[in-house]
Amino acid sequence: MQISDAESKVMAVLWQRHPLAADEIIAALAAAQDWQEGTIKTLLNRLLNKGAVAATRDGRRYLYSPLLAREAWVSAESRGLLDRLFDGRVAPLVAHFSQHRALSRDDVAALRKLIEEMDP
Amino acid sequence: MQISDAESKVMAVLWQRHPLAADEIIAALAAAQDWQEGTIKTLLNRLLNKGAVAATRDGRRYLYSPLLAREAWVSAESRGLLDRLFDGRVAPLVAHFSQHRALSRDDVAALRKLIEEMDP
């Protein structure tokens, strides 16, 4: 399931809370993204057509919910980058960030902890 | 510097070896990507216009070299994903892969080594 960048902003709102009516989604995004109402309507529609969100009737309007789970999307995106840039291996990715001083002290500590808790 | 997916395949060839003449690039990609000659010419041209590759005259033709370094591109792409999906922190990214059993034994070993070699 391909989700464009702009579309993912709409998904983000729904992942955080749902179901939501269109006007709630619009309210959440118009400010944050400086988008016009029409823009958000279009994105919602594209997501509907892609089957990334579901709409259930609620009286005269619809309530929207994500069908595509955030986890699945994050996985696909992450794996895509990992495969394209690091030959599918995680260590080189981390090494890359390390070499570019992109690891905060917290990151290092968290990584250390993660590794320790891993299977052999 | 924005490089599209298809364009990055052309860059990949040049990152591996350069300078190269167009026909060498075409030879390297036509098979691997199942692209027609025309397609590769277009991509090369777009990269030239974007300033991602340089062309120096060599008799009747040009030899192409990357101007955009692979490292810079990898950094930009990686950081982009990290920021968009993991709030800019590396540990959650690794945790994600870990949770999805996307870490090979080698990965874990390499990570362990990396972490050990890091500053406290």
Place this chain on the structure above:
DNA sequence: CAGCACCGTTTACAGATGTAAACTCCATTT
């Protein structure tokens, strides 16, 4: 009952991307 408001649906349009063919120069071959 007529018009208004609100939602959802359609249409619009420019720029990026994937994919490729057509065209144009020059140099080299016949």
Place this chain on the structure above:
DNA sequence: AAATGGAGTTTACATCTGTAAACGGTGCTG
């Protein structure tokens, strides 16, 4: 000199994306 062939340059065109306005149906309101 004419034809051929290779390299670069232009043009083409469908799809996707970002961004939005126009349109249409239907309850609610005066």
